[in-house]
Amino acid sequence: MELRLLRYALAIADCGTIAAAAERLHVTQPTLGRQLRDFERRLGADLFTRENRRMTPTIAGAVLLGHARAILAATEAAEREVRQVAAGIRGRLTVAFAGSGINGPLAATLATFRRRFPDVELRLVESFNDAEMSAGVLDGSYDLAVQRLPAADERLRTRLWWQEPLALYLPADHELARGDGPLPLTALGEIPLLLWPREASPHSYDEIVELCHRAGVTPRIAAEGRTVQTLLALVAVGLGAAVLADSFRALNRQGVTPRPLDGASTTNLLVWRADAGNPLAGRFRDLIDAGPAVRR
Structure with missing residues (x-):
């Protein structure tokens, strides 16, 4: 079932006539009328009764329209969410950090990130094992890690965040x-x-x-x-x-x-995978790059 045909049926129901629906949809009346007849033929049911050019949904048509509204609303929501995820304003960001990391600028950066991106799900994982954190970034379990000694792997990128x-x-x-x-x-x-x-x-x-x-x-x-x-x-x-x-x-x-x-003193580095596909990791790094490295 094509989304286009569902939109046609909804437009006819909302406008009440083929002519008004065709004008809204920017198609010709003959084209819309032919599409409706073909759709009804495929479904094996009349979707509208026609009285003096007025189109009124049949019982079967009312059932279809109910589903059509739900399907199109879900489709629009999915398209909107996909665009927001791709733009780095929605989705999930997983950050692993060493024990002392949360006491430094990480906590303040997380708070700023939450205020700027309230629709993002933040997942925080505390770890005391540098090897496990680097492995988690490499296998995609973590988008970012705040750690002292990342693994020496060409797939990882690091930057010094702060010294303590x-x-x-x-x-x-x-x-x-x-x-x-x-x-x-x-x-x-x-x-x-x-x-x-x-x-x-x-x-x-x-x-x-x-x-x-x-x-x-x-x-x-x-x-x-x-x-x-x-x-x-x-x-x-x-x-x-x-x-x-x-x-x-x-x-x-x-x-x-x-x-x-x-x-x-000890160092804390931000670690991410060079080819990571989550744009939210880039958003997080941008927050850090916007200010100087913090030294305590």
């Missing part, structure tokens, strides 16, 4: 917790450390070990934790100290005192 200081989160009653200024990296050798498991977050683990090597100290690992909350809980009970992004101080964990680490 690292801090040493100490038990509040520890002597290193006294004072406000940054601690030297040698402080990492003065207290047992609480780290991410390397298999869960190899970059974070290696980043901390490298800081110890730079300071010329051998790290003493007291325990491992897979979430920030777990690490801070272990710090609070005096089991050791954790090296985390400075922005986590916003959690205000009781019994924990953060001190900046002199000369220690």
